[in-house]
Amino acid sequence: xxxxxxxxxxxxxxxxxxxxxxxxxxxxxxxxxxxxxxxxxxxxxxxxxxxxxxxxxxxxxxxxxxxxxxxxxxxxxxxxxxxxxxxxxxxxxxxxxxxxxxxxxxxxxxxxxxxxxxxxxxxxxxxxxxxxxxxxxxxxxxxxxxxxxxxxxxxxxxxxxxxxxxxxxxxxxxxxxxxxxxxxxxxxxxxxxxxxxxxxxxxxxxxxxxxxxxxxxxxxxxxxxxxxxxxxxx
Numbered sequence: 179x180x181x182x183x184x185x186x187x188x189x190x191x192x193x194x195x196x197x198x199x200x201x202x203x204x205x206x207x208x209x210x211x212x213x214x215x216x217x218x219x220x221x222x223x224x225x226x227x228x229x230x231x232x233x234x235x236x237x238x239x240x241x242x243x244x245x246x247x248x249x250x251x252x253x254x255x256x257x258x259x260x261x262x263x264x265x266x267x268x269x270x271x272x273x274x275x276x277x278x279x280x281x282x283x284x285x286x287x288x289x290x291x292x293x294x295x296x297x298x299x300x301x302x303x304x305x306x307x308x309x310x311x312x313x314x315x316x317x318x319x320x321x322x323x324x325x326x327x328x329x330x331x332x333x334x335x336x337x338x339x340x341x342x343x344x345x346x347x348x349x350x351x352x353x354x355x356x357x358x359x360x361x362x363x364x365x366x367x368x369x370x371x372x373x374x375x376x377x378x379x380x381x382x383x384x385x386x387x388x389x390x391x392x393x394x395x396x397x398x399x400x401x402x403x404x405x406x407x408x409x410x411x412x
Contacts, residue, residue: 196335199321200250203338206345207243210236228295231286235348238279242272242341246334266400269333273393276341280389283348287382290355291375311346311353318346333396340392347381354378 214236221230249268289295321339354377358370 196332199335199338200247203243203247203342206342207240207247210239210243210345214240228286228289231282231289232352234282235279235286238275238282239341239345241275242279243338245272245275246338249334265332265334269337269396269400272334272337273396276337276389276392279341279344280386283382283385287351287378290351291371291378293355293358293371293374295352295355307356308353311349314349315346318343333399336395337392340388344385344388347385351378351381 214233217229217233217236220226221228221233245268249264253264286295318339322343355374358374
């Protein structure tokens with residue numbers, strides 16, 4: 179790749195919010211595949227319900243991200259009218275998968291609350307995991323705010339940012355249970371169980387609210403585009 183092409187990509191990264199979202203989502207897509215394979219392997223080899231349920235969560239994430247990225251790749255070489263129709267169709271299908279993802283989270287959260295999540299790490303790896311999770315949730319929150327302020331009308335880009343935020347919230351849940359199980363004592367077990375249940379319920383409610391808000395926004399935007407298309411044909 180020449181210096182000129184590299185500079186062009188960097189400039190596009192800085193100025194084009196949609197391009198930045200797609201590139202970061204491609205990276206997240208690859209990482210998610212690795213996580214899914216890793217947890218799937220542990221779920222089968224260790225007969226672990228926890229790892230199996232998290233594998234399902236990551237597979238659903240892969241399905242949503244994959245659909246959106248494939249759709250945007252096709253739209254890049256198609257017409258604008260076809261792009262709007264395809265986005266609406268892709269959003270409708272991915273929304274169903276997103277609802278399934280919310281339901282799929284119930285089992286791993288229940289396992290974490292009852293401390294049936296396996297932990298095979300010490301304090302130092304747990305601290306490293308905490309640093310990564312903090313970075314993940316910070317970046318996801320920043321991009322969610324930028325998405326709200328931007329004039330981007332692409333509902334699929336909004337959906338990509340939203341599922342990144344949900345992914346980060348699930349990472350917080352996993353981190354919380356890991357730190358509790360690494361550091362808890364017998365005397366604090368009861369208090370930690372209560373704290374775990376309350377915080378898990380709160381985070382899951384945020385995930386549900388975020389999902390419902392996205393679906394409402396998407397449906398409203400699709401209706402507006404449909405009405406606009408009817409008016410244009412007249």
